[in-house]
Amino acid sequence: METEFTPLTSLLGGALIGLSAIVLMVTHGRIAGISGIVSRILPPSVDKGGFTQGAVFLAGLLLAGPVWYMVAGSAPVQDVSNNFVLLTIAGILVGFGSVLGNGCTSGHGVCGISRKSTRSIGATLIFMATALVTVFILRHVLGA
């Protein structure tokens, strides 16, 4: 199924994400990487120093949807898969991989690249590559 190419709103939304990363860096001195922020407040080892900051940041993130809904009058378009087995496997891989690799699209892809970190540039190229291959196999080989 096709989706509409939205260069302007995507660029603008990206700029807001960038602004958020700047605010977090200049105030807390931390990378706005979602996987890092979430994993720091999860067991088995909760990071006491980053707990409040992380939890509050996530509360703000969770607030965005309801506020969007109230202002826009409707939820944004979402096409989430109905294949719960696929979603479970995908979720485990995303969670495990992002913590093992110290970052996801936000931590490596936005903040890391902006810091010109070799690790992050490499990680971004790797996850883009495996994601492209996965989608290719899923859609064009298996025909899902």
Add this chain to the structure above:
Amino acid sequence: MRILITLVSGFLFGVGLILSGMSNPLKVSNFLDVFGNWDPSLAFVMGGAIIVTMPGFWLIQRRKSPFFHDFFHLPTQTEFDMPLVAGASIFGIGWGLAGFCPGPALTSLPFANTGTLIFVLAMLSGMMSAKFVTQRMCQT
């Protein structure tokens, strides 16, 4: 005041994700489907973010410390090691399978889609397992 600024920072991140269209997993999957229904929007999201963040970080790093802390909590590792390569590879496969990564999945939670909820629960368990495994690796 600190709490409010942190809350607004998270809020901006979420609004940015929704406005950019990244809260829709289909749009992300279509970005990754270069040989099919390609939608290049995600490149504009990353571009828009980096255009703002790169000069911003450069200016901030000229400061001795952030406003609320004594020092910057920046990653100290520089070498390209196995956990990074393996982790990024595994993350990419999961991202490709569902079109969800941590930020958009969490931002989408309040829209109460069953699929999103399942993905997030699986993601949190994956994160906890990875923390467990990496701690074991460090101890041995």
